[in-house]
Amino acid sequence: MFKSMFDKQSILENKDQATLNCLVGELFVEVLVRLGLDLVVTAPGSRSTPITLASARNDKVKCLSILDERSAAFYALGAAKATGKPVLLVCTSGTAAANFFPAVIEAKMSSVPLIVVSCDRPFELHDRSAEQTIDQLRLFGNYAVGFYEFGLPEASASYADYLRQSLVHAFSQSLGIVRGPVHINLPFRDPVYVSGMDISDTDRSEFFSQFATVIGKITECSQASLSVDALLLEKLASHKKGLILVGNAQELSHQESAIESLSEISDKLAWPIVADVLNPLRNHQNKFHHLITGYDWFLRSEKRSKDLQPKAVLQVGALPTSKDLRKWLKGAEAFHFILGNGLENKDPLNALSVPLRGTLDSLAFQLKSSTPDGDWLSAWSEADEGAQNQLEDKLKEFDIDFEGAIAHTLSKSLAEGSQVCLANSMSVRYAELLWKKNDSQTRVFCNRGANGIDGTVSTALGIAETGKPSVLLTGDLAFLHDSNALLNAGNHRLDLTILLVNNQGGGIFEHLPIASDAHFENYFATPQAVDYSSLCAALSVPYKQISSRQALDKALNSISGQGIRVFEIKTDRKKDVKTLHMIRSLFTDNT
Numbered sequence: 001m002f003k004s005m006f007d008k009q010s011i012l013e014n015k016d017q018a019t020l021n022c023l024v025g026e027l028f029v030e031v032l033v034r035l036g037l038d039l040v041v042t043a044p045g046s047r048s049t050p051i052t053l054a055s056a057r058n059d060k061v062k063c064l065s066i067l068d069e070r071s072a073a074f075y076a077l078g079a080a081k082a083t084g085k086p087v088l089l090v091c092t093s094g095t096a097a098a099n100f101f102p103a104v105i106e107a108k109m110s111s112v113p114l115i116v117v118s119c120d121r122p123f124e125l126h127d128r129s130a131e132q133t134i135d136q137l138r139l140f141g142n143y144a145v146g147f148y149e150f151g152l153p154e155a156s157a158s159y160a161d162y163l164r165q166s167l168v169h170a171f172s173q174s175l176g177i178v179r180g181p182v183h184i185n186l187p188f189r190d191p192v193y194v195s196g197m198d199i200s201d202t203d204r205s206e207f208f209s210q211f212a213t214v215i216g217k218i219t220e221c222s223q224a225s226l227s228v229d230a231l232l233l234e235k236l237a238s239h240k241k242g243l244i245l246v247g248n249a250q251e252l253s254h255q256e257s258a259i260e261s262l263s264e265i266s267d268k269l270a271w272p273i274v275a276d277v278l279n280p281l282r283n284h285q286n287k288f289h290h291l292i293t294g295y296d297w298f299l300r301s302e303k304r305s306k307d308l309q310p311k312a313v314l315q316v317g318a319l320p321t322s323k324d325l326r327k328w329l330k331g332a333e334a335f336h337f338i339l340g341n342g343l344e345n346k347d348p349l350n351a352l353s354v355p356l357r358g359t360l361d362s363l364a365f366q367l368k369s370s371t372p373d374g375d376w377l378s379a380w381s382e383a384d385e386g387a388q389n390q391l392e393d394k395l396k397e398f399d400i401d402f403e404g405a406i407a408h409t410l411s412k413s414l415a416e417g418s419q420v421c422l423a424n425s426m427s428v429r430y431a432e433l434l435w436k437k438n439d440s441q442t443r444v445f446c447n448r449g450a451n452g453i454d455g456t457v458s459t460a461l462g463i464a465e466t467g468k469p470s471v472l473l474t475g476d477l478a479f480l481h482d483s484n485a486l487l488n489a490g491n492h493r494l495d496l497t498i499l500l501v502n503n504q505g506g507g508i509f510e511h512l513p514i515a516s517d518a519h520f521e522n523y524f525a526t527p528q529a530v531d532y533s534s535l536c537a538a539l540s541v542p543y544k545q546i547s548s549r550q551a552l553d554k555a556l557n558s559i560s561g562q563g564i565r566v567f568e569i570k571t572d573r574k575k576d577v578k579t580l581h582m583i584r585s586l587f588t589d590n591t
Contacts, residue, residue, distance in 0.1 A: 016194075017189055017190070017191060018191045018192065018193055018194040020153050020155055021049075021050040021153055021188050021189075021191075021192050021193075022050050022053065022054070022193070023153075024050060024153040024159075024163065025049075025050030025051045025052075025053060025054035026050075026054040026057075026058075027160060027163060027164070028050075028051060028054065028163065028167065028186070029051065029054040029055050029058050029061065029088075030054075030058065031163070031164050031167045031168070032088060032115065032167055032171060033058060033060050033061050035167070035168065035171045036085060036086075036171070037061060037085075037086065037087075037088055037115070037171075038060075038061055038062060038085070039061065039062050039063075039064070039076075039079055039085075039087045039088070039465065040055040040061055040062070040063045040064070040087070040088040040089075040090065041063075041064050041066060041072050041073075041075055041076040041079070041087060041088070041089050041090070042055065042063065042064070042065050042066070042072070042089075042090040042091070043065070043066060043067070043068070043069045043072045043090070043091045043092070043096060044065060044067065044092075045091055045092020045093070045096055045119070046092055046192060047092040047093040047119040047120065047121065047132070047188060047192060048090050048091060048092045048117070048119040049188075049192040049193045050119075050188055050192060050193075051090050051117060051119065051186070052065075052090060053193070055088070055090070064491075066458075066488055067484075067487055067488065068099070068484050068485075068487070069091050069096050069097070069099035069100055070099040070100070070102060070103070070454070070455060070458075071455070071457075071458040071482065071484055071485045071487075072089065072091070072100075072458075073089055073099065073100040073102070073103030073104065073116075073455070073458075074102075074103045074106075074454070074455030074456075074458035074459045074462065074482070074485070075458045075459070075461050075462040075465075075485070076088075076089040076103070076114060076462060077103045077106060077107050077112055077114065077447075077455070077458075077459055077462060078421070078445070078458065078459035078460060078461060078462020078463040078464075078465070079462035079463070079465040079466075080107070080112045080113055080114055080462075081110070081112050081250065081445050081459070081462070081463060082419065082443070082445065082462065082463040082465065082466045083254075083466065084113070084251065084254035085113065086113040086114060086115050086171060086174045086175065086182075087113075087114055087115070087462075088115045088117065089114055089115065089116045089117065090117045090119070091117070091118055091119065092119055092132070093118070093119055093120050093121050093132050093133060093134070093136070094132035094133065094134055095134065096118070097116075097118035097136055097139055098134075098139070100116060100118075100140075101139075101140060101143075102450075102452065102454050102455060103455055104116060104140045104143050104144065104181045104183075105140075105143050105449070105450050106447050106449045106450050106452070106455070107143075107180055107181040107449070108142075108143040108144070108145065108180045108181055108449070109143075109449025109450050110250070110447065110448065110449035111178065111179040111180055111251065111449075112179065112180065112181070112449075113174035113175050113179045113180065113181070113182075114174065114180075114181035114182070115170060115171065115174060115181075115182055115184065116140070116144070116181050116182065116183045116184065117184045117185075117186055118136050118139065118183070118184070118185050118186070119186050119187070119188060120133075120136050120185050120186060120187040120188075121133045121187060122152055122187050122188070122189040123152075123187070136185050137149060137185060138183075139183065139185075140181070140183050143180075143181070144180070144181050144182060144183040145173060145174065145176065145178060145179070145180035145181065145182060146169075146170060146173040146174070146182040146183070147182070147183045147184075147185075148166055148170055148182070148183070148184045148185070149185050150163065150166065150184060150185065150186045150187070151187075152187050152188070152189055153188065153189075166184075170182045170184060177341045177343060178341065178343050178344060227358065227362055227366065228356060228357070228358035228362055228363050228366050229356075229357065229358075230366075232337065232354065232356055233363075233366055233367065236269075236312065236314065236337050236356070237268075237269060237367060237368070237370055239310075239311045239312035239335075240270075240311075240370070240371075240373040240376065241310050241311045241312075241373060241376050242269055242271040242310055242311065242312040242313065242314065243271055243272060243274060243310040243312070243313050243314070243334070244262070244265065244266055244269070244271050244272070244273040244274065244313075244314045244316065245273075245274050245313050245314065245315045245316065245319070245320070245329075246262065246273060246274070246275045246276060246279050246281055246316045246317060247276045247278070247279070247315070247316070247317045247318045247319045247320040247321075248276060248278040248279070248317050248318040248319070248320065248321070248446075248448045249276075249278070249279040249316055249317025249318070250278055250279065250443075250444070250445055250446070250448075251317075252279050252280055252316075252317070252360075253279075253280050253443040255360070257360070257361055258280070258360055259280060259281070259284050259287050260287070260364075261360035261361050261363070261364040262281065262288075262316070262360060262364075263287050263288050263289075264364040264367075265314075265360070265363055265364050265367060266288060266289070266290060267289065267369070268364070268367040268368065268369045268370060269314070269367065269370055270369075270370050270371070270372030270373065270376075270377065271290075271314070271377075272290035272291075272292050272376075272377060272380040272381065273288055273290060273291050273292060274292045274293075274295055274320070274325075275291060275292065275293055276317075276320035276321060276322075276432065277293075277321075277422075277428070277431045277432045277435045277444055278317075278320075278321070278422075278428070278432075278444055278445075278446055278448060279316075279317060279444075280441075280443060280444075282411075282435055282436075282437050282438070282444075283437075283438055283439065283440050283441055283442040283443075283444070284439060284441060285437040285438060285439055286439050290377055290380060290381055291437060292380055292381075292383075292384045293384065293388070293435070293437055294383070294384045294387035294388050294391065295322070295325055295384070296322050296324055296325060296432065296433050297387040297390075297391060297433075297584070297587045298383040298384065298386065298387040298587060299324065299325065299328050300324070300584060300587040300588045301587060301588065304383055305328055307379060308379060308380060308383065309331075309332040309334070310332060310334045311334055311335065312334055312335045312336075312337065313329065313332075313334045313335070313336045313337070314337045314339060314356075315336055315337065315338045315339065315346065315347075315353075316339050316360070317346070318346050318448070319346070319348060319349070320432065321428055321429060321432045321448070322432055322433075326348075326349060329349060329351070330349050330351070333351075333352070334351075334352075335352050335353070335354075336349075336351045336352065336353035336354070337353070337354060337356040338353055338354070338355050338356060339356045339358060339359075339360070339363060340355065340356070340357070341357065342355040342357040387587065388436075388437075390586065390587075391434070391583070392436075394583055394586065395408055395434070398579065399547075399548055399549050400546070400547070400548065400549050400552055400569055400571075401547070401570070401571055401572070401575075402571065402575070402576060402579050403426060403430055403501055403503065403507065403571045403573075403576045404430045404433060404434050404576070404579070404580060404583075405434075405549065406430070406473065406499065406501060406552070406569060406571075407427070407430040407431040407433075407434050407435055407473060408434040408435070408436060409549050409552055409553060410431075410435075410471065410473060410499070410552075410556070411431075411434075411435045411436040411438060412436055412438065412553075413552070413553045413556040413557060414438075414440045414442050414471070414556070415440070415469055415557075416440050416441055416442075417440070417441050417442070417468060417469075418440065418442045418443075418468065418469045418470065418471065419442065419443045419444075419445065419463055419464070419466065419468050419469070419470040419471070420442055420443070420444045420445070420470070420471050420472075420473065421444075421445045421446065421456075421459060421460035421463050421470065421471070421472045421473070422444065422445070422446040422472075422473050422474075423446075423453060423456045423472070423473060423474035423475055423478040423479075424446065424447060424448070424451050424452060424453050424456070424478065425453060425475055425477075425478065425506065425507065425508040426475060426501075426507045426508050426576075427473045427474055427475055427478070427501065428446050428448070429508070431444075431473065445459070445463055447459055453475075453477060453478040453481050453482075454481055454482065455482055455485075456472070456474055456478040456479065456481065456482050457472065457474070457478075457479060457482040457483065457485035457486065457498070458482055458485040460472035460474075460496060460498070461485055461492060461494060461496060461564075464492075464494040464495060464496040465494065467494075467495070468495070469495045469497075469559065470494070470495060470496045470497070471496070471497045471498075471499060471556070472496060472497070472498045472499065473499045473501070474498065474499070474500060474501065475500075475501050475502075475503065475506075475507060476500060476501065476502045476503065476504065476505070476528065476530075476532075477505065477506050477526065477528070479498070479500050480528055480530060483535065483539075486536075486539045486541055486564065487539065489539055489540065489541050489564045490540055492564065493562050494562060494563075494564060495559070495561065495562050495563065496563075496564045496565075497555075497556070497559055497565055497567065498564070498565065498566045498567065499552075499567050499569060500532060500566055500567065500568045500569065501569050501571055502532065502568055502569065502570050502571070503570075503571045503572065503573035503576065504525075504527040504528075504573065505521070505525035505526055505527040505528070505573060506524060506525050506526060507571075507573040507576060507577075509524040509525055510525070510573050510574060510576070510577045511577060515577075525573070532566065532568050533545070533568075536566050541564055541565065541566055542563065542564075542565040542566070543565070543566045543567075543568065544565070544566070544567050544568070545567075545568045545569075545570070546567045546568070546569050547569070547570070552567070552569070555567055
């Protein structure tokens with residue numbers, strides 16, 4: 001498709017190295033834009049100049065520059081999480097790409113599409129002690145779903161064809177049946193840029209006109225609907241006492257039909273749905289007749305936990321966060337049907353399970369209505385309603401100096417269509433325990449692939465890139481671990497509220513046996529002496545301390561317009577542990 005253009009030697013041939021690099025950069029970005037790319041995140045560096053300039057000059061894509069590579073990578077991850085679309089992440093050569101690694105791991109384990117480009121030095125500089133030159137080949141190992149080593153730019157039509165076809169495949173691969181990050185290593189030879197250099201509009205127009213109609217047709221890569229095996233479907237529907245378990249399935253927020261399909265599946269099977277906080281269901285309660293969220297409480301009753309043991313479980317997404325629920329499922333010895341692509345093993349319990357290859361839509365379509373077991377459905381609904389009512393009454397005794405009350409208040413105070421990012425450790429766990437069912441249509445996100453606290457603030461900033469009102473609920477250590485993400489706060493046109501729970505250290509460790517050890521505070525809790533008001537002032541981020549439920553509710557409901565703001569809420573992690581144990585004790589012997 002490029003042949004006639006290059007036969008005339010009009011564009012790439014006879015160009016100097018810097019112009020050749022620049023044209024290849026423009027081709028690289030333009031192809032991805034025509035495939036559907038709309039966001040590029042770059043970290044400053046020289047070797048990546050051709051890609052960075054091409055992104056900045058292309059008015060069909062938004063290009064952001066973020067100082068720190070780790071922060072840039074998690075920002076891209078958050079944006080891709082929120083949209084379900086690949087984000088282009090670019091860095092220079094050397095150790096820069098190594099700082100992408102934590103986010104790449106999370107992207108792989110969370111099935112988030114990214115196009116990760118590490119620009120490189122030419123081959124003649126490798127293994128020569130050249131500056132800023134390391135071995136970048138397959139740097140991310142098995143954590144990239146695809147790897148491409150591009151050759152040095154050449155002034156030929158065949159190179160342009162090779163580049164285009166490789167990018168089409170890479171973009172498609174990131175959105176494949178198993179989504180994830182694709183790594184492209186792209187070398188450039190000096191000079192990567194010459195002062196005053198530019199490409200004429202005539203050259204640019206001629207360069208792209210030859211392939212516009214072909215590339216323009218490739219706009220979406222999607223997974224075809226899979227029909228569910230008829231025999232497995234029959235076995236699934238044969239059980240009267242079944243349970244639908246929807247765990248960490250954040251990707252459902254991108255599937256418009258997911259809520260309706262799950263509701264239809266629940267109705268046809270006549271099974272209740274147990275919903276983790278990390279999927280859309282808790283925020284669409286009126287779509288479901290038997291939506292269960294209080295399981296962590298009422299299953300503490302030994303009698304009730306036995307009475308409610310299912311014979312079959314339909315699992316959607318990864319298992320919920322709750323360890324108590326996992327322990328109960330392990331003891332129930334039910335037959336598990338794990339809905340998905342059949343390529344990923346999402347059964348850490350090593351239960352009696354079978355992959356159920358298919359989609360929610362295909363399962364909902366193929367299922368026929370079953371005769372409900374009224375007693376089974378009533379037992380679950382009554383247990384859940386009773387637990388929720390008891391919790392609601394008990395929580396009135398506590399203000400937000402109990403960390404769990406913060407998540408509970410947040411679930412009732414969000415504007416419709418908001419987004420929430422939960423930090424790992426106690427933030428996501430308290431939300432799992434105390435997030436109240438509602439109809440706010442809130443989308444909830446968390447980095448639960450590898451469950452790390454790194455990149456928490458950057459991920460939230462990326463999620464807020466959608467322009468929707470967004471809230472990050474985070475502890476102090478997760479916030480400090482990634483506080484450099486706020487260095488660029490003034491450059492972002494985002495609406496992000498950060499609820500900073502300051503309990504002076506790692507609250508999750510208070511729940512472990514090590515909490516009684518003499519070395520606990522220094523080596524596990526690790527309290528940090530930080531004045532968050534001063535820190536925010538240094539970063540030009542508005543700050544406010546909040547100490548009551550009423551003040552928090554008012555603050556959340558009075559936010560309007562763009563901006564990043566931090567609300568600090570102080571709690572006592574040792575008291576929080578005692579409060580949580582006390583609330584749990586109310587349900588232990590409640591039959």
